[in-house]
Amino acid sequence: MVLADLGKRINNAVNSALSNTEDDYATTVDVLLKTLVTALLEADVNIKLVSNLRNNLKETLMGNKGTGKSTSNAQTKKLIQKAVFDELCNLVDCESEQPFQPKKRKTNVIMFVGLQGSGKTTSCTKLAVYYSRRGFKVGLVCADTFRAGAFDQLKQNAIKAHIPFYGSYTETDPVKVAAEGIAKFKKEKFEVIIVDTSGRHHQEQALFQEMVEISNVVKPNQTIMVLDASIGQAAEQQSKAFKESADFGAILLTKMDGHAKGGGAISAVAATNTPIIFIGTGEHIHDLEKFSPKSFISKLLG
Ligand code: GDP
Numbered sequence: 001m002v003l004a005d006l007g008k009r010i011n012n013a014v015n016s017a018l019s020n021t022e023d024d025y026a027t028t029v030d031v032l033l034k035t036l037v038t039a040l041l042e043a044d045v046n047i048k049l050v051s052n053l054r055n056n057l058k059e060t061l062m063g064n065k066g067t068g069k070s071t072s073n074a075q076t077k078k079l080i081q082k083a084v085f086d087e088l089c090n091l092v093d094c095e096s097e098q099p100f101q102p103k104k105r106k107t108n109v110i111m112f113v114g115l116q117g118s119g120k121t122t123s124c125t126k127l128a129v130y131y132s133r134r135g136f137k138v139g140l141v142c143a144d145t146f147r148a149g150a151f152d153q154l155k156q157n158a159i160k161a162h163i164p165f166y167g168s169y170t171e172t173d174p175v176k177v178a179a180e181g182i183a184k185f186k187k188e189k190f191e192v193i194i195v196d197t198s199g200r201h202h203q204e205q206a207l208f209q210e211m212v213e214i215s216n217v218v219k220p221n222q223t224i225m226v227l228d229a230s231i232g233q234a235a236e237q238q239s240k241a242f243k244e245s246a247d248f249g250a251i252l253l254t255k256m257d258g259h260a261k262g263g264g265a266i267s268a269v270a271a272t273n274t275p276i277i278f279i280g281t282g283e284h285i286h287d288l289e290k291f292s293p294k295s296f297i298s299k300l301l302g
Contacts, residue, residue: 009039010036012035013031013032013036014077014080016031026062036084037050044233046233049091049266053091057084060083061083084301085301091270092266099275100221100222102131108136108192108221108222110127110194110224111215111220112195112223112224113199113225113248114199114225114226116199117228118226119226119228119255120197120226121144121150122254125140125157125158125163127224129286130278138192138194139164139188140164140193141181142166143175143178143195143196144197145198151167151169166184167181178195182218197211197214208246222250223247223249224250224252225239225248227264228254229255229265235265235267236271239251239268243271248272250274251277253280256281277291278291
């Protein structure tokens, strides 16, 4: 089950509950909640979150009990849909302060972290293009000396996107490469410097240690964790582990164009209390969208 089916399932559940004239409002709400809980769990949303959401929704909907009887089915349906929408938005909306905005004529360093294959290198270039189009002077640094071919990949992407880049074929110390890249771009008055780091297959201790060391040297204004939307239940554990060492302040959710369940992402947001800021919607350099909780949930609900 993908989260995108959620809207249809909720609609069906509400319709069938409302068309059954034998049922009272409380039964309608119960049927709906059961459907919603099943759908969210199947979409990999964490069980504790689902349970909280269920309780909140029940309270809201039963608070409307009086209106449930006196209003038309269409109104009841609208009311239920709005309550579900609001609760789901709350789950992905944790923007407590103003989101990071790079400042013109200043050096803004953005560091990317995430597992290998999550879409880090691709997303670095996408974000570089995004800021470049908005008038910033942007440079890319490849601090991934672990994976053979990492620099070539970043270089090819950067050339295609006309973004200046820095990396090394011979230096094996990623901290050194990162420091050199930052120094070079700073000297040349670049405004946004995006640093790509190494991601491995597992949450290895060495990887986390390396991330901390790079972070200490590049002193990022923002650290972004790249998360593959199709990762499912593993998203929660993974994002917690990254949060402990990299203390990222934002999530970039990739592969939202695929058949991702998306529920894992919701769990990652809640587990780390960190907002999603962008979503990747394809392999092309322009396939990056600003994340908006309302439109994300609207899309899920169809
Ligand atoms: P890295 O190992 O984390 O640096 O991951 P890459 O940037 O090399 O991406 C891994 C694969 O995912 C590549 O084939 C990318 O083209 C693909 N990819 C990255 N972001 C997206 C996205 O938003 N949508 C789709 N469909 N593919 C993506």
